[in-house]
Amino acid sequence: xxxxxxxxxxxxxxxxxxxxxxxxxxxxxxxxxxxxxxxxxxxxxxxxxxxxxxxxxxxxxxxxxxxxxxxxxxxxxxxxxxxxxxxxxxxxxxxxxxxxxxxxxxxxxxxxxxxxxxxxxxxxxxxxxxxxxxxxxxxxxxxxxxxxxxxxxxxxxxxxxxxxxxxxxxxxxxxxxxxxxxxxxxxxxxxxxxxxxxxxxxxxxxxxxxxxxxxxxxxxxxxxxxxxxxxxxxxxxxxxxxxxxxxxxxxxxxxxxxxxxxxxxxxxxxxxxxxxxxxxxxxxxxxxxxxxxxxxxxxxxxxxxxxxxxxxxxxxxxxxxxxxxxxxxxxxxxxxxxxxxxxxxxxxxxxxxxxxxx
Amino acid sequence: xxxxxxxxxxxxxxxxxxxxxxxxxxxxxxxxxxxxxxxxxxxxxxxxxxxxxxxxxxxxxxxxxxxxxxxxxxxxxxxxxxxxxxxxxxxxxxxxxxxxxxxxxxxxxxxxxxxxxxxxxxxxxxxxxxxxxxxxxxxxxxxxxxxxxxxxxxxxxxxxxxxxxxxxxxxxxxxxxxxxxxxxxxxxxxxxxxxxxxxxxxxxxxxxxxxxxxxxxxxxxxxxxxxxxxxxxxxxxxxxxxxxxxxxxxxxxxxxxxxxxxxxxxxxxxxxxxxxxxxxxxxxxxxxxxxxxxxxxxxxxxxxxxxxxxxxxxxxxxxxxxxxxxxxxxxxxxxxxxxxxxxxxxxxxxxxxxxxxx
Numbered sequence: 001x002x003x004x005x006x007x008x009x010x011x012x013x014x015x016x017x018x019x020x021x022x023x024x025x026x027x028x029x030x031x032x033x034x035x036x037x038x039x040x041x042x043x044x045x046x047x048x049x050x051x052x053x054x055x056x057x058x059x060x061x062x063x064x065x066x067x068x069x070x071x072x073x074x075x076x077x078x079x080x081x082x083x084x085x086x087x088x089x090x091x092x093x094x095x096x097x098x099x100x101x102x103x104x105x106x107x108x109x110x111x112x113x114x115x116x117x118x119x120x121x122x123x124x125x126x127x128x129x130x131x132x133x134x135x136x137x138x139x140x141x142x143x144x145x146x147x148x149x150x151x152x153x154x155x156x157x158x159x160x161x162x163x164x165x166x167x168x169x170x171x172x173x174x175x176x177x178x179x180x181x182x183x184x185x186x187x188x189x190x191x192x193x194x195x196x197x198x199x200x201x202x203x204x205x206x207x208x209x210x211x212x213x214x215x216x217x218x219x220x221x222x223x224x225x226x227x228x229x230x231x232x233x234x235x236x237x238x239x240x241x242x243x244x245x246x247x248x249x250x251x252x253x254x255x256x257x258x259x260x261x262x263x264x265x266x267x268x269x270x271x272x273x274x275x276x277x278x279x280x281x282x283x284x285x286x287x288x289x290x291x292x293x294x295x296x297x298x299x300x301x302x303x304x305x306x307x308x309x310x311x312x313x314x315x316x317x318x319x320x321x322x323x324x325x326x327x328x329x330x331x332x333x334x335x336x337x338x339x340x341x342x343x344x345x346x347x348x349x350x351x352x353x354x355x356x357x358x
Numbered sequence: 359x360x361x362x363x364x365x366x367x368x369x370x371x372x373x374x375x376x377x378x379x380x381x382x383x384x385x386x387x388x389x390x391x392x393x394x395x396x397x398x399x400x401x402x403x404x405x406x407x408x409x410x411x412x413x414x415x416x417x418x419x420x421x422x423x424x425x426x427x428x429x430x431x432x433x434x435x436x437x438x439x440x441x442x443x444x445x446x447x448x449x450x451x452x453x454x455x456x457x458x459x460x461x462x463x464x465x466x467x468x469x470x471x472x473x474x475x476x477x478x479x480x481x482x483x484x485x486x487x488x489x490x491x492x493x494x495x496x497x498x499x500x501x502x503x504x505x506x507x508x509x510x511x512x513x514x515x516x517x518x519x520x521x522x523x524x525x526x527x528x529x530x531x532x533x534x535x536x537x538x539x540x541x542x543x544x545x546x547x548x549x550x551x552x553x554x555x556x557x558x559x560x561x562x563x564x565x566x567x568x569x570x571x572x573x574x575x576x577x578x579x580x581x582x583x584x585x586x587x588x589x590x591x592x593x594x595x596x597x598x599x600x601x602x603x604x605x606x607x608x609x610x611x612x613x614x615x616x617x618x619x620x621x622x623x624x625x626x627x628x629x630x631x632x633x634x635x636x637x638x639x640x641x642x643x644x645x646x647x648x649x650x651x652x653x654x655x656x657x658x659x660x661x662x663x664x665x666x667x668x669x670x671x672x673x674x675x676x677x678x679x680x681x682x683x684x685x686x687x688x689x690x691x692x693x694x695x696x697x698x699x700x701x702x703x704x705x706x707x708x709x710x711x712x713x714x715x716x
Contacts, residue, residue, distance in 0.1 A: 263696055267638035274636030280625035338621055 005082035023299040025132040026179040030141040033173035034123040037153040054102035061106040064147035074104040084321035177223030183296040184253035217292035269297035282341040287318040363440035381657040383490040384537040388499040391531035392481040395513040412460035419464040422505035432462040442679035535581030541654040542611035575650035627655035640699040645676040
């Protein structure tokens, strides 16, 4: 079986696709939390339990259609760099990158479907799409869930639904999330208002890298808070409604921004693209800001903007572990900044012969 | 006779030339202070005196070869915008842009020779060149001086030489100055040291716009302090020697900078050019900084840098009065920032069709 890191580095085709509202919605994810009946939850299980869970789940998953040709590995089998690499791709959680017994990942060739094993729950089915594709993502997760359920006895209660380690996931075990790009709401300082409104209807807002991460590059992740007392369709319908509402607010904020400060906004965007195309050193943080501005230029229909699919790709590939994997070696922060700038110019197609002075 | 503002706006050919060491030496100037014998100095003269001085000097100058086809006007005949315009071109002093009786300028068609009338002294002969051309500049000033002296009785004392309003100009009345671009010395924080050394040998250092102005864009003006007790050749020889010394220090600082921080320097330069080529709003101050960085890129022999002559032109034409004269109207600071960014892109030859959203 091919190592997961290799597989991911080779493919990642979904990154380059763009779905509906691709300029404002980076990706859609559905996650289902499941646990094996008759086995203690991860937090209480002994090592043998966890190992058995990993072997059972990995074997069952790889035998299903969605994971045909895919790969499974425990985190211990992966280098720290590869764990970081998978984290940067939103394939594993931050917890999973640490050490632990029999924590693993089963991954489909195209990265769209995956199963985390022995993270917070025994099984976390994940489905990932570019753009706003909640139905497709949900359908794929359901397919994996149904296929796994034929082989694995999931812990389930008639009263509560699926049982999970954390009470917030009990019931459907479903968390659906959408990663939005909301530059106009951020620039017009409306985000606080949005956060309050969204929280009131039972949704949560998180930063680019999920729970506990800060807002970077105007990217915000919107997901359902509650998994109990609502069926899956209700959860997805509500999330869809709120996403559309937020997009509507973003459009209104954008109109206002353009009326009040079109020149400033266009200036900022043009400079961002200019810097991306010309810089020789680029930090990770600055890259995210510049890519966000370029994305906004795309939304505004400005000329000579990099395509959304290119910006998606850059957003992922500019991250530290991705750079080091591409370079095939560990790099200092300084070296990464140079490599990142070069990668950006290469992907943006900037003519870039070396300086004669070098 | 053509109005001076029109004439200057039309020509200014010297701007686009570049002389020896053009990357590190923007321009060379020679100025000779003279006063008419038998007429009170400007500070003590009554209006009729000043008017007579202006008429006499302007008529005499225009009758000489260097000013054939040239123009003469008093500042009162010029709009405030045109006075500012001439100041930005280093043709008149800051004092001369204010109101006052019979203060005027006689200007040669190519701007290389001019005579300020009733500034601090009755007559100030000026000669201006791009690059490092002290001998040519001195020869031209001498030529104008000799031609004027045939028609005008200059105040002169056998002991002191030429008499001037301010004691620091007595003697030769000569001030020779060179406008240097010294980014490496500024970046390696050596300027203080240089200033001390230069002052000790009787030279002074000033900012881009002469006396009392701040250092902008790493441009520094080096000129002789003393005009008494040395003949002209000594003054010019010493200035030349010190300029060569400073250039040598700059080169050494540059070598050190490249050894220690080549990537950072190249990054800064490439970003500067990228921003110049892409921005939609550009302040005067930022423009000077970006043009300075581009100039440094030129000195370092980096690829795809704008030519020195283009950078010289931009440095002048990006100034507020130049912009407003080009636009043919008064503009707010905001409007100028937009106009300036457009002008820069135009002069740099950036393909720049309007945004479809506008």
